[in-house]
Amino acid sequence: MFDKSTWIKLPRNVVVGHGVIDELGETIADLHLTGDPLIITSPTPNELAGDRVRAQVPGAETIIVETASFESIERVIETAQAEEADYLIGLGGGKPIDIAKMAADEINCGLVSVPTAASHDGLVSGRSSIPEGDTRHSVAADPPLAVVADTEIMAKAPWELTTAGCADIISNYTAVQDWRLANRLKNVEYSEYAGALSEMTAEMLVDSADSIKPNLEESAWIVVKALVSSGVAMSIAGTSRPASGAEHLISHQLDRIAPNQALHGHQVGVASIMTEYLHSGNDGQWRAIRKALKSIDAPTTAAELEISDDDLLEALTTAHEIRDRYTILGNGVNLDAAYQTATVTGVIERD
Ligand SMILES: NC(=O)C1=CN([C@@H]2O[C@H](COP(=O)(O)OP(=O)(O)OC[C@H]3O[C@@H](n4cnc5c(N)ncnc54)[C@H](O)[C@@H]3O)[C@@H](O)[C@H]2O)C=CC1
Numbered sequence: 075m076f077d078k079s080t081w082i083k084l085p086r087n088v089v090v091g092h093g094v095i096d097e098l099g100e101t102i103a104d105l106h107l108t109g110d111p112l113i114i115t116s117p118t119p120n121e122l123a124g125d126r127v128r129a130q131v132p133g134a135e136t137i138i139v140e141t142a143s144f145e146s147i148e149r150v151i152e153t154a155q156a157e158e159a160d161y162l163i164g165l166g167g168g169k170p171i172d173i174a175k176m177a178a179d180e181i182n183c184g185l186v187s188v189p190t191a192a193s194h195d196g197l198v199s200g201r202s203s204i205p206e207g208d209t210r211h212s213v214a215a216d217p218p219l220a221v222v223a224d225t226e227i228m229a230k231a232p233w234e235l236t237t238a239g240c241a242d243i244i245s246n247y248t249a250v251q252d253w254r255l256a257n258r259l260k261n262v263e264y265s266e267y268a269g270a271l272s273e274m275t276a277e278m279l280v281d282s283a284d285s286i287k288p289n290l291e292e293s294a295w296i297v298v299k300a301l302v303s304s305g306v307a308m309s310i311a312g313t314s315r316p317a318s319g320a321e322h323l324i325s326h327q328l329d330r331i332a333p334n335q336a337l338h339g340h341q342v343g344v345a346s347i348m349t350e351y352l353h354s355g356n357d358g359q360w361r362a363i364r365k366a367l368k369s370i371d372a373p374t375t376a377a378e379l380e381i382s383d384d385d386l387l388e389a390l391t392t393a394h395e396i397r398d399r400y401t402i403l404g405n406g407v408n409l410d411a412a413y414q415t416a417t418v419t420g421v422i423e424r425d
């Protein structure tokens with residue numbers, strides 16, 4: 075008997091382009107959302123774009139969050155309930171959007187995502203990623219009903235936020251390899267469509283690397299399209315597997331060991347050079363990944379991440395513990411192997 079079923083949740087409206095933040099009101103009306111929203115943002119995005127958002131949703135309260143934590147989510151839920159908010163608007167980078175996504179899921183209301191940086195591929199995904207203690211929760215949450223991504227704002231954001239978004243996409247190469255490995259060794263369900271979409275997204279971004287330049291709005295356009303596509307791959311899969319493998323585990327560990335040191339996308343990029351080496355050895359594609367990262371100005375070494383060699387090695391040897399997700403890290407990389415991996419790939423220098 076055929077007994078498979080799937081439920082793919084995607085945003086209904088994805089509005090991308092120059093000045094589209096001023097079309098937020100229209101986008102909300104198109105979704106038939108009524109009543110007052112609560113705006114969830116972080117300090118800089120609030121300063122940059124909060125007033126333009128508030129101008130279109132008069133009466134909306136704003137809550138400013140600093141960290142992606144369960145405490146922040148709790149605060150948002152309490153405020154939304156006290157204010158009787160009818161839906162949420164997440165404004166900013168990955169953190170406020172993830173918090174808003176999880177809070178909206180919890181209180182069962184809609185979410186509109188207004189990213190101000192092309193720095194991560196969670197802007198359309200049906201996943202929310204929140205650290206807690208020694209672990210990291212990547213939980214299913216409804217994707218935003220709409221995404222309003224203003225390329226004018228994103229192009230003016232610090233260049234490193236855009237290069238972080240590119241590196242988050244380039245890391246899809248190793249994420250998909252980990253997913254296939256887990257399918258072969260652990261019978262983890264694999265989606266050919268989601269895997270192919272994720273790899274094609276990375277391929278297209280790398281092919282466009284020459285057009286990705288600072289202060290160029292077309293660059294923000296190219297990167298946002300890739301981030302949307304990668305987020306859709308996660309939604310099709312119903313898991314972050316297409317865009318998150320061992321390189322993400324290492325980055326999540328770095329968030330614990332060396333908090334707020336480097337951007338998420340930059341960490342996963344450097345980690346994917348090493349996990350590609352672990353997958354395919356010295357003759358594999360790790361040089362191609364490093365070259366792709368360099369071509370878009372993303373870091374390729376621990377020093378460029380401002381992370382010490384010891385912290386990097388600790389993350390590489392302990393990342394397998396963080397989550398029940400089988401990857402090339404298996405049941406752990408020992409310190410000698412980690413040192414070999416990090417030095418051969420030039421991520422750290424030999425003593
Ligand atoms: N749910 C999912 O599927 C995914 C979630 N993530 C999560 O997203 C987070 C990483 O996202 P980030 O955007 O790097 O973090 P973030 O939200 O902390 O933003 C990084 C920095 O950029 C600043 N910023 C944002 N827009 C700006 C602008 N236009 N101009 C100047 N500064 C601006 C913010 O104020 C912040 O200081 C992590 O927590 C990660 O786990 C990442 C990928 C996928």
Ligand SMILES: O=C(CO)COP(=O)(O)O
Nearest residue numbers: 195203212314317318322
């Ligand atoms: O960052 C992500 C994809 O780029 C989300 O992955 P996680 O499920 O590892 O948080």
Ligand SMILES: [Zn+2]
Nearest residue numbers: 195242338342
């Ligand atoms: Zn990521």
